[in-house]
Amino acid sequence: MLIHRAHVPVHLQPKDLSKWPFTVAGVRQLISDGLEFMAPITFLVGENGSGKSTLIEAVAGALKLDSHGGQAGGKYAPARPNTELGEILRLDASVEGMREFMGRRQARRGFFLRAETAFSMMNSFSRVPGYWSADTATMSHGEGFMAVFNEMFKRPGIYLMDEPESALSFVSTLELASLLQTLADTGAQVICATHSPILTAIPGSEVLEIDEHGFRSMPWEDLSLVGKRRRYLDNPARFLGVRAGDQDRRQA
Template sequence: MIIERVSCEINSKNKNEWPFNVPAVAQIVEEELTFTAPITFLVGENGSGKSTIVEAIAEAYGLDAHGGRAGRKYVNDRPKTPLGEVLQLHYTPIGLTRSISPRNRKGYFLRAETAFGFMSFVSGMPGYWKEDITEMSHGEGFLTVLDTMFSEPGLYLMDEPEAALSFSSCLRLIAIIHRLASIGGQVICATHSPLLTAIPGSEILELDQKGIRQVSWRELSLVDHWRRYLNDPSFYLRHILEED
């Protein structure tokens, strides 16, 4: 693992401002957030703070909030998010050794909403991939990036990577994430996917209006909803369609 916990200190007058008034973020301010496994998933409804936290960790580590690898020029010249400005990373001994110099930091931030535009821009540049992403589908492009950039020990942040992936492609992503953990990497991923969160040995943190709590895969609300929906879609659809 690269980082073992994150913390932040803020001025008391900022507690009622976004994003510090989001319960999950407020909990980090009060209690810190500890990571107990090489693979951590942040799961929750839209607005629960999972993407905000992943983005801030990326910025604190020196990754561009728009996505990309560690060590990119001009990353530190960009304005950071409010949480990214104050978030502190607490490294493991191995992580500290690997992160002393920004040039030696290894990692990547894959952000679904901005990934394809960024990937198209850097395709063929030194330090990236040779393939032309513009000639691929979003899913194929994602997997090309994952196969190329997620290949050595480092800190890898992902924000809803399943957005562009089919079922079989999600399974390939699971293999990539598992491989990273096995070689000493660390993955922190915000997701809505019951497939990804099922990786054995991963830590699952569920974010809601009460804050952050560690849960098992079977306890996840999204797993319960998907199971019930696939078992009987009409149970959900009749209410939605009647209301519409």
């Protein structure tokens, strides 16, 4: 494990927790208790607004990765301020982790995929030495994502990902799952925010479910995102009928 804990030291903890992102339950728990990484692959799951992306971006900020996304040691857009949580977050790392992330910026190994800026970042680095040879501007979003993943996910380091499955088909998501498992087997560490039951099923990974109470480790089969999809696939017509009925009642 390169990083085994994220925490906010007592002397850096904010006095005022009444403003975002400190109003988010998962962020408050991180500040009060810290977050332990127990497996080479850690998934953060939860509904929109639960704080998954906020936590991922804070870890990126603590690692001094470009908040726009991209490879450790590289930048493609004007720098923007670190997030408030990223400024105060600290990471406990192994000896190897310290060697990877505390040395020269150009020598650091890792990658950050940020959902909102991913496509722009990919086009900026296409055919740049040290990145990927494919011209992602000529590809669909899904093809571009997989071209980047296949080129960049090849060596140990830390990989932070915010909903990497968003542009992928079922088959491509399976391919990404295989890439992540291979990375973990070679000594890399992955921290990923996702809505994908496919990715979260990777053997040996830890899944932290985030809700209004904070975050907790959950078995894959007990995840809300797994149960809801199962119920939908078992009876789509009934599920959609219930949702439509709820909407009609709200509009009445």
